[in-house]
Amino acid sequence: MQPRAVRLVQLSRVRYAELLALQERWLRRLQPEPGTEALSGTEAGALLLCEPAGPVYTAGLRGGLTPEEAARLRALGAEVRATGRGGLATFHGPGQLLCHPVLDLRRLGLRLRTHVAALEACAVRLCELRGLSGARARPPPYTGVRCGRHITSHGLALNCSTDLTWFEHIVPCGLVGTGVTSLSEELQRHVTVDEVIPLFLEAFKETYKCSLISEDSPN
Template sequence: MGQPAVRLVWLGRVRYTELLAVQDRWLRQLQAGPGTEALSGTEAGALLLCEPVGPMYTTGLRGGLTPKETARLRTLGAEVCATGRGGLATFHGPGQLLCHPVLDLRRLGLRLRTHVAALEACAVRLCEFLGLLDARARPPPYTGVWLEERKICAIGVRCGRHITSHGLALNCSTDLTWFEHIVPCGLVGTGVTSLSKELQRHITVDEVMPPFLVAFKEIYKCTLISEDSCS
C-alpha cells in the first residue's frame, strides 16, 4: 500500500475569511466520507496554503481580546475575527505563509499531539533549509517555532472526529509592527520575528513554498497532488 495522498490547494493572496470559507468546504467533504466529487477514497484531506491580504487579528477558543481591545485594533484599519482554533490572539497579514491542513488523522496514522509536533517540525525543517539552524519547538506551555526567545511561527489547530483544521502561520516578510498592538498568543516577555529579519534579506512566501512542501511530504510521509501536478 502506497503513501496516503493529500490534495495541495494553493489559494494565492486572499483575505483570511476566504481561507476560512474554503476550509469549511473541505471540512464538510471530509466529514461526508470518501467518494465525494472533490475527495477520493485514497486521499487523507487537503493542505490549504495562502498569503493573507490585509491586516487581520484572530482569536482562539481561549479568547485573547477584550471588546475595548477589539475596537482599538479596528481603528488601526485591521479586521478582527474569532476562530475555533486553540490558543489566544495573533496576527495574520501580507508576507506570512498560512498553512491549514484539513486532514483525517486516521488515514495518516497520526494523533492530534503528533500532528501538532509534525507542523512544528515542518517549520523547523524550513528554517534549516534556509540556514537558520537554531530554530526549534519549545515544551509546553509554548507552541510554535522559536529562535531563542523570538517566535517565528505560530501554531493553533482544531480537531473534531479525528479531522483537523487551522494550522500554522509562518512569518516570512511580515510587518512585525502589527504584533506590537497585542500580546501575541498571550505570551509576555517574548518577541516575534520573521525569516526576512533573521536572514537580513527579503524572503517572500513564494520563495519558501517549495522547501516547505518538501518538508511537509517528508514529515507527514504523504504524496501531494494538485490540479497543476505539484508534488
C-alpha cells in the same frame, strides 16, 4: 505501502475570510453528510496555502480580546475575527505564509499530538533548509489545536517578510515576554512567501510521508 495523498490548494493572496470559508468546506468534505461528495480512499485531506491580502487579528476559542481591544485594533486598519481554533489572539498579514492542513488523522495513522509535532517540525525543517539551524519548536502547552472526530484543521503561520510592528499591539498567542521574528529579519534580506513555499512543501512531504496532488481550483 503507497503513501497517502493530500490535496495541495494554493490560493496566492486572499482575504482571511476566504481561507476560513475554504477550510470549512474541506472540513465538511472530510465529514460528509449522506449524499455528499467524499474523498477517495487514498486521500487524507488537503493542505491549504495562502498569503493574507490584508492585516487581520484573530482570536481563538479562549478569546484574548475584549470588545474595547478589538475596536482599538480595527482603528489601526486591521480586521478582527473570531476563529474556531484554540489559543489566544495573534496576527496574520501580507508577507506571511499561512498553512492550513485539513486532515483525517486516521488515514495518516497519526495521533493529534504527533500531528502537531509534525507540523512544527515542518516549520523547523524549512528554517533549516534556509540556513537557520538554530530554529526550535516550543514545547507544550504553547499550541492551540482544533480537532473533531479525528479531523483537524490546526495550522501555522510563518513570517517571511511580515511587518512585525503589527504584533506590538497585542500579546501574540498570550506569550508574555516572547518576541516575534521573521525569515527576513533572521536572514537579513527580503524573503518572499513564494520563495519559501517549495521548501515548505518539501518539508511537509518529508515529515508526513505523503504525496501531494496539486489542485488548480478550490473545491
